[in-house]
Amino acid sequence: MCGIIGYSGHREACPILLDGLERLEYRGYDSAGILVSDNGMFHTAKRSGRLSNLRRAVEEHPLRGCCGMGHTRWATHGGPTDENAHPHGTERVMLVHNGIIENYLSLRELLLEQGYSFQSQTDTEIAACYLDYCYHGDPIDAIREALNGIEGAYAFVIMFSDHPNTLYAVRKDGPLLAALGNGENFVASDVTAVIRYTNRYLVLDEGEIAIVTPERIRLIGLDGCEHHKEIQTVTWDVEQAQKDGYEHFMLKEIHEQPDALRHTVSPRVKNGLPDWTGDGLPQDFFARFNRIQIVACGTAMHAGMIGKSVMEKLARIPVEVDIASEFRYRDPILTEDTLVIIVSQSGETADSLAALRLAKARGLATLAIVNVAGSSIAREADYVLYTFAGPEISVASTKAYSVQISLLYMIAFTLGRARGTLSEEQERSLTAQLLSCEKAVRDALALQDQIEASVRPLVDAEHLFFLGRGIDYALACEGSLKLKEISYIHCEAYAAGELKHGTISLITEGTPVIALCTQTALLPKMLSNIKETTARGASVFVIAKQGETISGDVADTVLPLQDFDDLFMPFPAVTVLQLIAYFVARARGCDIDKPRNLAKSVTVE
Numbered sequence: 090m091c092g093i094i095g096y097s098g099h100r101e102a103c104p105i106l107l108d109g110l111e112r113l114e115y116r117g118y119d120s121a122g123i124l125v126s127d128n129g130m131f132h133t134a135k136r137s138g139r140l141s142n143l144r145r146a147v148e149e150h151p152l153r154g155c156c157g158m159g160h161t162r163w164a165t166h167g168g169p170t171d172e173n174a175h176p177h178g179t180e181r182v183m184l185v186h187n188g189i190i191e192n193y194l195s196l197r198e199l200l201l202e203q204g205y206s207f208q209s210q211t212d213t214e215i216a217a218c219y220l221d222y223c224y225h226g227d228p229i230d231a232i233r234e235a236l237n238g239i240e241g242a243y244a245f246v247i248m249f250s251d252h253p254n255t256l257y258a259v260r261k262d263g264p265l266l267a268a269l270g271n272g273e274n275f276v277a278s279d280v281t282a283v284i285r286y287t288n289r290y291l292v293l294d295e296g297e298i299a300i301v302t303p304e305r306i307r308l309i310g311l312d313g314c315e316h317h318k319e320i321q322t323v324t325w326d327v328e329q330a331q332k333d334g335y336e337h338f339m340l341k342e343i344h345e346q347p348d349a350l351r352h353t354v355s356p357r358v359k360n361g362l363p364d365w366t367g368d369g370l371p372q373d374f375f376a377r378f379n380r381i382q383i384v385a386c387g388t389a390m391h392a393g394m395i396g397k398s399v400m401e402k403l404a405r406i407p408v409e410v411d412i413a414s415e416f417r418y419r420d421p422i423l424t425e426d427t428l429v430i431i432v433s434q435s436g437e438t439a440d441s442l443a444a445l446r447l448a449k450a451r452g453l454a455t456l457a458i459v460n461v462a463g464s465s466i467a468r469e470a471d472y473v474l475y476t477f478a479g480p481e482i483s484v485a486s487t488k489a490y491s492v493q494i495s496l497l498y499m500i501a502f503t504l505g506r507a508r509g510t511l512s513e514e515q516e517r518s519l520t521a522q523l524l525s526c527e528k529a530v531r532d533a534l535a536l537q538d539q540i541e542a543s544v545r546p547l548v549d550a551e552h553l554f555f556l557g558r559g560i561d562y563a564l565a566c567e568g569s570l571k572l573k574e575i576s577y578i579h580c581e582a583y584a585a586g587e588l589k590h591g592t593i594s595l596i597t598e599g600t601p602v603i604a605l606c607t608q609t610a611l612l613p614k615m616l617s618n619i620k621e622t623t624a625r626g627a628s629v630f631v632i633a634k635q636g637e638t639i640s641g642d643v644a645d646t647v648l649p650l651q652d653f654d655d656l657f658m659p660f661p662a663v664t665v666l667q668l669i670a671y672f673v674a675r676a677r678g679c680d681i682d683k684p685r686n687l688a689k690s691v692t693v694e
């Protein structure tokens with residue numbers, strides 16, 4: 090997870106690297122470092138903590154030169170210290186790295202025998218020294234030889250002091266692209282880092298080396314053959330990756346949900362029905378499967394839980410949802426009539442990518458739901474459905490979830506029709522309701538001030554419960570994740586009927602409970618479960634449809650949502666849960682867009 094930026098051009102590299110790192114900081118923010126080459130003289134600056142620490146250091150001691158690289162770190166091997174900050178290496182060879190070198194201990198032994206010594210506790214320094222060890226004057230030969238000996242995941246940008254204005258970039262299981270400017274070129278973990286300078290880029294394939302100079306970007310394979318590939322163009326602009334007057338990216342992204350939903354759903358509706366031809370899916374694609382396996386991590390996995398509920402209900406097809414890191418190591422039972430759906434905002438999550446590869450290796454059909462175009466998962470899946478949410482910068486995922494579930498709903502409609510559980514008329518009516526979710530989310534956003542005021546009693550909570558039944562339980566999981574990740578309040582999501590089997594012992598006088606009651610059919614059962622908590626002193630915040638009768642002895646606070654079909658309630662309800670998390674975290678003075686210990690894109694196992 091770490092962010093990488095490289096620059097070779099005619100301008101001073103330092104400000105460009107710092108600017109790129111600022112945009113990549115969401116990938117990790119334990120430390121930051123840059124290296125600038127002044128005609129082969131390497132100058133570095135590294136600081137633990139936020140990028141602002143590095144900025145201050147560079148202001149005091151400016152680094153001059155027109156070629157360089159920068160790194161923002163999410164610590165794996167070695168704590169978040171100055172010494173462990175990247176770049177690492179020797180006088181001849183320096184590099185920045187995103188990934189994990191798995192055989193670093195054996196490489197370390199070898200290098201110690203050769204007389205190398207190390208300044209950090211990182212696996213990256215070992216890789217850099219190993220590259221130095223392999224270097225006999227030809228950078229490509231050295232990279233090729235070093236990669237033969239290195240095991241693990243990596244995206245490297247490498248500089249050799251005797252090739253002063255050249256960056257070498259190579260990757261395996263970590264994202265990296267090379268971007269084309271005018272008399273200047275770039276390397277970056279993702280395109281947000283360079284979008285201010287250019288919208289044209291090349292995605293590096295695994296085992297491909299990019300040689301980046303101010304004049305050109307050459308791509309060569311590990312076999313030495315020159316590669317030529319299509320230049321990709323970013324369709325969004327720099328404004329979309331900025332806060333746009335909002336205090337935080339998270340709030341901006343919550344508010345972008347209606348547009349994101351429209352952009353994702355509308356192009357896939359023809360004559361009032363879902364149509365997948367624009368995504369290149371064969372006509373009868375969904376009719377081929379009798380089982381669905383959804384695999385994802387974090388918020389994307391929670392979206393999968395909603396997908397399961399909707400698909401099973403509408404299409405009567407068995408759906409399993411797995412956490413990618415569990416799926417890949419549990420030898421899953423997968424029949425050949427199973428469609429594996431990988432859901433990922435970034436398209437780079439290491440465990441989700443590995444799950445995709447496992448499914449492919451078993452010969453199964455794979456479909457990816459991904460937000461970032463050209464990402465590894467999007468490229469490797471048999472088919473990809475892009476969500477058009479635009480860049481999501483805040484570590485806490487919001488709009489990505491809404492668009493992910495919108496596509497899972499559409500898939501459910503198509504499956505239902507293909508399996509004969511839905512008529513054309515029903516499919517049409519469901520599609521129309523899905524299109525109207527954009528408005529339901531706008532209505533939920535209009536409750537923002539009311540939410541901000543009503544969350545005050547939650548701000549000082551030490552722990553808190555989210556309850557729900559059915560689809561509301563899946564929502565509770567996401568609401569709980571959102572709140573705990575950004576506010577640091579310990580939260581648990583519980584299936585409301587399960588609480589009494591143990592967890593209710595944690596409810597004492599004043600324990601806050603957020604109860605999701607959006608499913609009219611389950612409301613009486615929910616009310617009984619809520620009463621079980623109020624009887625033990627819980628203070629309950631209910632989210633329910635307007636007009637439902639919730640008496641004052643059940644709830645301390647009721648947040649009323651516009652009436653809408655039960656099935657589609659997750660769209661407005663998740664918006665409310667996101668706003669609850671946001672306003673609680675803001676009142677607690679938390680660093681909302683960059684919560685501690687987390688990173689947006691997790692490219693390590």
Ligand code: G6P
Pocket residue numbers: 386387388389432433434435436437438441484485486687688689690691
């Ligand atoms: C990280 C992020 C989460 C995200 C998860 C999966 O943990 O902090 O917000 O849900 O990765 O990411 P993906 O890009 O695969 O959706």
